[in-house]
Amino acid sequence: MSEARIDVQVEHKHAPPPAEKKHPNTCPKCGSHYRDDELAAALWVCSHCGHHFPMRARARIDWYTDPGSFMEEAADVRSEDPLDFFDLRPYAERLSEAELNTGLNEAALIGQATIDGHPVELSVMDFTFMGGSMGSAVGEKFSRACDSAIERGVPLISVTSSGGARMQEGILSLMQLPKTVCAVEDLHDAHIPMITVMAHPTTAGVLASFASLGDVTIAEPGALIAFTGPRVVQQTTREKLPDDFGLAEQNLRFGHIDAIVPRAEQRDHLTRLLRLFA
Amino acid sequence: MTEKDQELNLRQRLSGLSRLPLLRGVRVNGESERLERQLERLQADTSDEAIWRSVELARHADRPYTMDYVERFIDDWVELHGDRGRADDGALVTGLGKLDGRTVALIGHQKGRDVKERLDRQFGMAYPEGYHKAMRVMEIAERFGFPVISLIDTPGAYPGVAAEQHGQGGAIARSQAEMARLTVPTVACIIGEGGSGGAVAIAVSDRVLMQEHAIYSVITPEGCAAILWRDAGEAKKAAAAFKPDALHCLELGVIDGIVAEPEGGAQNDHDEAARLLRTALVENLEELEDTPGEELRRRRRAKFRGMGVFA
Ligand SMILES: [Zn+2]
Numbered sequence A: 001m002s003e004a005r006i007d008v009q010v011e012h013k014h015a016p017p018p019a020e021k022k023h024p025n026t027c028p029k030c031g032s033h034y035r036d037d038e039l040a041a042a043l044w045v046c047s048h049c050g051h052h053f054p055m056r057a058r059a060r061i062d063w064y065t066d067p068g069s070f071m072e073e074a075a076d077v078r079s080e081d082p083l084d085f086f087d088l089r090p091y092a093e094r095l096s097e098a099e100l101n102t103g104l105n106e107a108a109l110i111g112q113a114t115i116d117g118h119p120v121e122l123s124v125m126d127f128t129f130m131g132g133s134m135g136s137a138v139g140e141k142f143s144r145a146c147d148s149a150i151e152r153g154v155p156l157i158s159v160t161s162s163g164g165a166r167m168q169e170g171i172l173s174l175m176q177l178p179k180t181v182c183a184v185e186d187l188h189d190a191h192i193p194m195i196t197v198m199a200h201p202t203t204a205g206v207l208a209s210f211a212s213l214g215d216v217t218i219a220e221p222g223a224l225i226a227f228t229g230p231r232v233v234q235q236t237t238r239e240k241l242p243d244d245f246g247l248a249e250q251n252l253r254f255g256h257i258d259a260i261v262p263r264a265e266q267r268d269h270l271t272r273l274l275r276l277f278a
Numbered sequence B: 001m002t003e004k005d006q007e008l009n010l011r012q013r014l015s016g017l018s019r020l021p022l023l024r025g026v027r028v029n030g031e032s033e034r035l036e037r038q039l040e041r042l043q044a045d046t047s048d049e050a051i052w053r054s055v056e057l058a059r060h061a062d063r064p065y066t067m068d069y070v071e072r073f074i075d076d077w078v079e080l081h082g083d084r085g086r087a088d089d090g091a092l093v094t095g096l097g098k099l100d101g102r103t104v105a106l107i108g109h110q111k112g113r114d115v116k117e118r119l120d121r122q123f124g125m126a127y128p129e130g131y132h133k134a135m136r137v138m139e140i141a142e143r144f145g146f147p148v149i150s151l152i153d154t155p156g157a158y159p160g161v162a163a164e165q166h167g168q169g170g171a172i173a174r175s176q177a178e179m180a181r182l183t184v185p186t187v188a189c190i191i192g193e194g195g196s197g198g199a200v201a202i203a204v205s206d207r208v209l210m211q212e213h214a215i216y217s218v219i220t221p222e223g224c225a226a227i228l229w230r231d232a233g234e235a236k237k238a239a240a241a242f243k244p245d246a247l248h249c250l251e252l253g254v255i256d257g258i259v260a261e262p263e264g265g266a267q268n269d270h271d272e273a274a275r276l277l278r279t280a281l282v283e284n285l286e287e288l289e290d291t292p293g294e295e296l297r298r299r300r301r302a303k304f305r306g307m308g309v310f311a
């Protein structure tokens, strides 16, 4: 099943799904159930309650960009296993499985496209590939997207959806934070705008690096945007969590993002921003 | 691997080490006997046990903290408090002082020595306010041309409701961005725990060093074990798998050098640990000080942008 149900618990991003899990096309908020084609037609948004189901990277690129305009870049960049990492299963095996299940070879896709005629560079993450975790390959792809945007003098649109750094690459995954930050600083120096779209979830190492450095940052409704997710905060501090802890709505209230934009309106919103920065 | 392969592997590793800017404090002071001992220890140091020993020593309750080093080798120390917005974060101290005659800006995590101080300083886990304070001091350094010294010793950034509401992720990102913009020399040393985003937030430096028994990692061994092994008790296995020790960080190109510690670990002799650290910091600063600021920044970004292993 390629539209694998995505766990909202980022802390469990590598855990197999619990047995009682609902069908992926069943809305976790209101219980409405949809056929695949119904969900696709509604951009994976529940037409009953507005819940945003996860959207795959290629589907999102199709939605944002002018038909046929997307040209993928750095498609050959893939993960290695520098630590020979082995937990309950080898990292190499987890990677192969993720490739098979997602049809992607990494958790990010980059490339050139046009949006309403405006040329842009895109970097789009896909949470279904190992929880959107950032290892060396994701860091490299995002950095190359920055370089490509600089080279062509076009804005970068970065869509994030990630549980954080990819533990299986150890310290090298942590180094993707400063790596992508340095790439964004090169982008800033070249006066290239970066627009960030935070999808559910944008957490930990990705939030603590390039995702937070957009010139303009929008988020999808209900997206979890937190450095530390609710479960870990709860367990470590025993604090009582507010109902909307870490959600896009709380982040807007506290001033961390510019706007919450429902998926159906994102293309128009991006187009308007592209006109302003043109 | 056969025994022969293993020996060859170790030999290669050692010959590689002698070429690297390793064990500066030792080499500079010509203590060849100690150097030999260090190399011997490093040679034996491929075992999971040795990695776990570093995890324990990095967190040792008697290990010197940032302020122990400040007392020992920073003259005219003036601590600068507060982020000018919300608070003064005790988990991260900042200030100005003289190191070997030059004014430096120093940023360091600070754990507490007794229960009360530990609570006051949140066990060295900074809030966003700590990183805002660090950025403020980096700005002063940039304006006046002071080198920035970072001493890193944190289990990670503070994981709490208020920390999230005050923008922990964004603060860590922006602190790194600020470091990527500096045109002054920057040297960081991990002096204990280099825990994840909370550590790298102040470690985007021209030179990143690690003390011999420090650890640098993307997650705590317990956290990794809880997620991947579903059992925090498997921390030892997790540490062996993700290899947070100084030697592996050096091999992976993540750090630029290892700073020797006194026999048995820094906790045994704070004065000697400080002497070795001071020597390494000064030597690295001296190597950077003749390079124009723009060039420092260009090289720094190129260094970090080159990190990672992919096909
Ligand atoms: Zn619904």
Ligand SMILES: [Zn+2]
Binding pocket: A014, A133, A165, A166, A167, A168
């Ligand atoms: Zn992971």
